[in-house]
Amino acid sequence: MMAVNFEVFKDFCAVDGIELGITQAGVRYQNRDDMVLIQLAETAVTAGVFTLNAFCAAPVTICKDHLAKTNPRYLLINTGNANAGTGPDGYQNAIDSCKLVAQTTGCSAEQVLPFSTGVIGEPLDMTAFERGIPAAFSDLSRDNWERAASGIMTTDTLPKGFSTQCEISGVMTTITGISKGAGMIMPNMATMLGFIATDASVDKSVLQTWCKQLADASFNRITIDGDTSTNDSCMLIATGKSPLVISDADSAEAQQLFSELKNAFQVLAQAIVRDGEGATKFVTVEVSTAASHKEALDVAYTVAHSPLVKTALFASDANWGRILAAIGRSGVENFDLEKVQIFLDDVQIVENGGRCVSYTEEAGSAIFAKSEFAIRIQLGRGDIEETLWTTDLSHEYVSINADYRS
Structure with missing residues (x-):
């Protein structure tokens, strides 16, 4: 069964300040991309919103903690295993995955944000992370958005992505994002992951406010089955690599960028519904x-x-x-x-x-x-x-x- 009126996005624009690496780590399945490492420039600022499920997964708890303490340098995403409902061992495994990224890249463990999606209640196979993280790091490229969109899929039938370039106050600005999700979809948020980036420079408090507002107008306005998952995360990244600087959310430049981001968020959110499990409408x-x-x-x-x-x-x-x-x-x-x-x-x-x-x-x-x-x-x-x-x-x-x- 194919997704409803869905076209796979192909024309991705690289975002200056972001590189992505993808590998087949074997977290749950063999012979498929299942681990993505995203490297952010030192100038990047990151904001996020997360599931409200009380049984939120260990990586969500750690992600929120790390995000509050530092500007992240790496995002690590695995599919096939949600690392949710796994108790103290699951929490330690998520921490250890951050440490493995730190050892491979030279950043601190707190500069790593972990994301997991897949089956709930099963322990992580850490050997998959030991072999996968170095492999993903060696694969880093600014042109890997399309492969990354496939690498974060679970029951999705098609990869979900969107990219655009727009001129704001004479500056050509890039927005590119990917998302995943097809079931256990209900606001607050859903069993979905979303990663949207722009090369603009945006004040961190403005970016966090925007991330919540944008999610509420997109990922928190979709539902497939009414089930709220344990792992949902939506991240908004501003790499600060373009001359466009947003410090006042009320400025004309800010409003134009917000409008372009809103369109990207909604396209990615609606793609999840169009690819809903078994959906025909x-x-x-x-x-x-x-x-x-x-x-x-x-x-x-x-x-x-x-x-x-x-x-x-x-x-x-x-x-x-x-x-x-x-x-x-x-x-x-x-x-x-x-x-x-x-x-x-x-x-x-x-x-x-x-x-x-x-x-x-x-x-x-x-x-x-x-x-x-x-x-x-x-x-x-x-x-x-x-x-x-x-x-x-x-x-x-x-x-x-x-x-x-x-």
Whole structure:
């Protein structure tokens, strides 16, 4: 099963100040790239946001600790093993992986950020790190973005990347990023990794604020199955190698760079949904005229997470009553149902709380049969809008997750 309306990105632009090395370390599988080492220039500044799962993996805990203490020089990513639910031994293994990078590169262990993704609850094979880290270091190249996108995959069917160059105040600025994820996808964040870099110089406090805002508008607005993972991390890097300097987030230059970064974040986040495990539909859920952001998101996620809605999407069955029922149980207080309007793209299915008089089953079925469309919900309670992206729920999703460890 192929990803929904997905094109693999090929035209990567190197980011001055970043080199990437990839190797087949054999963390879990043989004969596939499964370890990526990213080297950052000394001028680089890094920000990050991480999973809110209470059982966050050892590398997440260490990554947050190291990021708070120093400017990182290396990011180490392994696939095949999440190093989550592994107790004190897992924590020590993650620390030891940082020490191995330090021994290989000459940096300090605290200047290494570890990332792991894969099966939960299994110990790391540290011999894979002992052979993989030196091999990845020897492979460092500024032109390895495409290989790195493949090297961080788990159940992804396709690598996910995006790159662009834009002129800001006369300075040509580069933005390049990669992401991974296909299942256990739900905000806060998801079983996803994202690494986005620019060659601009950005103040660290501005970069951290931006990283949270950008993640909230992208990686924290996607859901495939409603499961929040243990290893999710999204990193934003500014290498400081271009003449563009951002110190004031309100400046025109800052706003333009933020807008370009937002587009990159959203492309990479939507790619995860398009490649969702077993997905055949890419669905945008838009909730408008809400009284608050929480209210809008509660409605959107209730619709997006409903197994009945998701299976109707997979079956191309225009059973819009399932959408109506999900909205009704979303927890909105003092709901005036007569103000609710619901559309499938531009086809109105609910008007003033009931079936729209112009709606026909044929029109609804034509929308549900599409591989990509929007469910638009107007609550009639305020002026707040929220958008998220989701998928259907297919037989293939069940098969992938039933067979994941075999």
